[in-house]
Amino acid sequence: xxxxxxxxxxxxxxxxxxxxxxxxxxxxxxxxxxxxxxxxxxxxxxxxxxxxxxxxxxxxxxxxxxxxxxxxxxxxxxxxxxxxxxxxxxxxxxxxxxxxxxxxxxxxxxxxxxxxxxxxxxxxxxxxxxxxxxxxxxxxxxxxxxxxxxxxxxxxxxxxxxxxxxxxxxxxxxxxxxxxxxxxxxxxxxxxxxxxxxxxxxxxxxxxxxxxxxxxxxxxxxxxxxxxxxxxxxxxxxxxxxxxxxxxxxxxxxxxxxxxxxxxxxxxxxxxxxxxxxxxxxxxxxxxxxxxxxxxxxxxxxxxxxxxxxxxxxxxxxxxxxxxxxxxxxxxxxxxxxxxxxxxxxxxxxxxxxxxxxxxxxxxxxxxxxxxxxxxxxxxxxxxxxxxxxxxxxx
Numbered sequence: 001x002x003x004x005x006x007x008x009x010x011x012x013x014x015x016x017x018x019x020x021x022x023x024x025x026x027x028x029x030x031x032x033x034x035x036x037x038x039x040x041x042x043x044x045x046x047x048x049x050x051x052x053x054x055x056x057x058x059x060x061x062x063x064x065x066x067x068x069x070x071x072x073x074x075x076x077x078x079x080x081x082x083x084x085x086x087x088x089x090x091x092x093x094x095x096x097x098x099x100x101x102x103x104x105x106x107x108x109x110x111x112x113x114x115x116x117x118x119x120x121x122x123x124x125x126x127x128x129x130x131x132x133x134x135x136x137x138x139x140x141x142x143x144x145x146x147x148x149x150x151x152x153x154x155x156x157x158x159x160x161x162x163x164x165x166x167x168x169x170x171x172x173x174x175x176x177x178x179x180x181x182x183x184x185x186x187x188x189x190x191x192x193x194x195x196x197x198x199x200x201x202x203x204x205x206x207x208x209x210x211x212x213x214x215x216x217x218x219x220x221x222x223x224x225x226x227x228x229x230x231x232x233x234x235x236x237x238x239x240x241x242x243x244x245x246x247x248x249x250x251x252x253x254x255x256x257x258x259x260x261x262x263x264x265x266x267x268x269x270x271x272x273x274x275x276x277x278x279x280x281x282x283x284x285x286x287x288x289x290x291x292x293x294x295x296x297x298x299x300x301x302x303x304x305x306x307x308x309x310x311x312x313x314x315x316x317x318x319x320x321x322x323x324x325x326x327x328x329x330x331x332x333x334x335x336x337x338x339x340x341x342x343x344x345x346x347x348x349x350x351x352x353x354x355x356x357x358x359x360x361x362x363x364x365x366x367x368x369x370x371x372x373x374x375x376x377x378x379x380x381x382x383x384x385x386x387x388x389x390x391x392x393x394x395x
């Protein structure tokens with residue numbers, strides 16, 4: 001996703017500087033071109049050779065280094081960058097940027113840069129909470145820079161509090177959000193359901209299914225990367241939600257329906273990928289459930305048909321996408337659901353197909369509309385998510 005993108009990392013004097021080596025490695029593995037500028041203080045915590053080895057590019061420290069190709073280096077790097085991340089960002093460098101001071105290679109380059117700039121503060125809690133530092137961060141936000149909030153935890157100084165630099169995986173996610181995709185969904189509001197619902201039978205047992213939520217989370221992540229305002233209504237899953245996505249946690253099918261129903265009118269695109277438990281206990285179930293042997297046969301009724309209910313009230317300017325998981329007659333059964341539930345697009349796959357279904361990172365799906373059928377080959381669920389969004393945007 002980052003192939004052809006140039007990421008400029010600014011590393012300042014903080015013990016957290018060592019973590020940026022991992023971030024640089026992650027970016028390179030995603031085929032990004034990575035350049036690193038270090039302040040002189042940063043070299044006391046990690047050697048420039050580390051970054052040069054990981055990125056294959058010279059790590060710049062000295063503004064007046066004579067060992068360079070014939071170009072004005074700070075201007076050249078500023079022009080090349082698709083995004084800049086300053087991490088860890090010390091209070092000193094934050095203060096310089098807020099005041100427009102350019103007295104080293106990093107601050108000079110940042111003043112010449114028109115690419116999006118991300119700032120990840122890392123420092124002692126008392127320093128971070130100092131009103132001067134907070135005012136400087138607000139200034140940077142007013143200048144259009146994005147501040148990545150520090151984590152709360154045990155700090156190198158021995159204190160516990162806010163000021164810890166986020167882990168490299170989270171910093172990578174922020175970079176990815178800025179540059180990974182064309183923002184063709186800006187201004188669109190997208191609601192995605194994902195994960196499995198649970199219907200309690202008694203205080204111990206419940207009905208559910210094998211859904212892990214991977215496909216729905218991939219869709220929410222892809223829509224966010226493409227600039228949409230995303231709401232993720234999530235059933236049970238162990239997945240970490242994507243950054244920049246509003247998450248509404250639910251358990252039962254009724255809770256999922258209520259969450260969707262409450263937000264339905266405000267959405268432009270609704271993607272129902274959740275696997276809903278089809279049955280729940282009847283109101284009289286508690287007494288019957290004392291009889292263990294006949295709990296399932298006597299005490300269940302169907303849950304709300306979420307997609308059918310919202311499909312019946314869908315406006316002409318809304319797009320509704322659902323999923324169909326079949327064991328036989330894939331196209332025939334999916335086309336019937338498409339029409340019956342008033343969907344614009346249905347994503348069908350078979351539980352009998354290797355590489356598709358629950359719990360795996362790949363999928364093989366067929367995109368079905370009223371007048372077209374598109375079969376996709378085996379690919380990652382992330383790739384499938386983008387194909388689904390392409391089908392929605394190219395309607």
